[in-house]
Amino acid sequence: MNHLLTMNELTITDLDEILEDAEKFKNGKQWSIDQQTFIANLFFEPSTRTKFSFEVAERKMGFEVLNFEAETSSVQKGETLYDTIRTLQAIGAKAVVIRHPQDEYFKELQGKVNIPIINAGDGCGHHPTQSLLDLLTIKQQFGRFKGLKIAIVGDIRHSRVARSNAEVLNRLGAEVVFSAPNQWQDSTNPYGQYVHIDEAIETSDVVMLLRIQHERHNEAMGLSKKDYHALFGLTIEREKRMKLGSIIMHPAPFNRDVEIASELVECERSMIFKQMENGVFIRMAVLKRALQVAKEGVVVC
């Protein structure tokens, strides 16, 4: 079963293949399934980019989209996630895309459901398609990962993306550094050293900013937005000190003048909207991988 739950489960070959397919989709490649195919999107928490991005990807591939609304569904009557997926499977969905506030919600489903699950984000845990679109964006820019230095800046502790990106970038041969206020550092993340924001910005090929996730913070930030911007944000002045050819990335939604100066959102270095564009192609590639009948690499003799 070709689930996509976390980045850790993807081998380098898997990654190469997904990126290759996404690039082909970007260049106009078509891939579809002959028969009518229903894909269910289950979003249990608000999302704009990811939800629409999946929906666009699904429609571009000619799939029928079943949009599930948690507040109007039987979940309100106490139906479990497993029962919901089994129901969707029974009525003909060929894959489910799930965003859920619970960390690793998919663990209770593994081995029980017979349709691929694509994780569109779980709690503070994983967001594999976001990591993949980041990888695609970096690869398009530099053509490689080996030898690149990538700074991940901001709320490392609460970021879905920080951990999985750092792990996979390490595996791909890049060097990762982190920069974050003390209370947002994550001592359990072994994939990079913490450095001062100025060092991170001046020496990195990629500056990956993270969104301050107000909705996930139990404690107050302890810093005003203005202070955060001055201490840890990508200011206009800091951008001037970035390496030649280096790029700015942000998973969005961004807080203007907090993580990034408003003027820099669409500057030449900024890949923020390119990341969103790539998100559609990555999700197409991921859907293809999930639905491919003759999955490549399956040894059939």
Added chain:
Amino acid sequence: MLTLLINGTVINNEGQLNEVEVKIENNKIVEIGQNLDQTNCELIDVKGNLISAGFIDVHVHLREPGGEHKETIETGSYSAAKGGFTTIAAMPNTRPVPDCVEQMNKLQTRIQETAHVNVLPYASITIRELGEELVDMEGLKNAGAFAFTDDGVGVQSAAMMLQAMKKAASINMPIVAHCEENTLINKGSVHEGVFSKENGLNGIPAVCESVHIARDVLLAEAAECHYHVCHISTKESVRVVRDAKRAGIKVTAEVTPHHLLLCDEDIPGLDPNYKMNPPLRGKADRAALIEGLLDGTIDFIATDHAPHTADEKNEGMLLAPFGIVGLETAFPLLYTHFVETGKITLQQLIEFLTVKPAETFSLDRGSLEVGAVADITIIDLKEEQEINPETFLSKGRNTPFAGWNCKGWPVMTLVNGKIAWEKGSVLV
């Protein structure tokens, strides 16, 4: 560096065994005869055993990269050496697939670093063997691809196959085909025949293979391409190839030892060691394969060595992967059941494993003559022993032939004039 094989025998054109000595300088055979000058020679006493050109197997799954738990280039090639094979061609259904120059170069490096025999890597016909997009055939040929195949799956689209054949023909390369029409597989794990009916299993019908071959020979004719059929298994397939050859289409075919030796009625029960793709077919199919081999319709024998782990094979008939190992058992099985029983001569058997595959793929190997590369297999035709999977050098133990008593075991293999394996040696 001179090496002299003494006290050997070779088989002459009349099928008689003659005493002979073979002198090797560097990696070439420089002299064959009797009472040769031994000055400066390292002597290897082959104790009256048969000296043959090294065997060639153009259908081997080495599983590396991506499936190293099943087999590696190192273990698979050592297993080949033990079976008397000095040249093997590695199938591309690995992860990643060698479908671009970069992957092919990586594979070639691994082969150079770890192989015990000559390993010729296939490239795939289509990217990732998905049947959607042609590989860069020219680039891959230049990177050392042996031939092109999507073995493991059939190329489903006739248009794609025609495009591949035209391109391959233009660069003088063969297309090697696993012939299977996906819409006819029927989710089968065995042949649609006696065994499947008795056991209530879905069967893979014979036409699933033959329909692709019928399609492909016509495409090959249109493209003027050398088309080679992998592991032919049905009587209809044999007929189609025979007719195509008569029509002057450049088609060649191989058959496995297990399809020559077994049919579906021989499957003792739901034992996944009898599960392979193509499956063991009916009694009449087996007879047609033997007939096809003898009349030249089928050109040579290839093992389709397909190692899997015990855990994978213990999944049961429905879920276990297809395939059995074959490198270490091929010659003894064929010698015992075909030569000793008088169905074919020893000379024919050796040709099916040496000259014929070499001719088919224009390899400068497979002959025991002065000037040839010193790839040599030495066989003790009298030695008799049971097939014991625990003694295999392959990581795979998956064989239906465990316990079969066989004669004619290789005792030494030389590759490029150097001993690659000799009886009793194991991988350290």
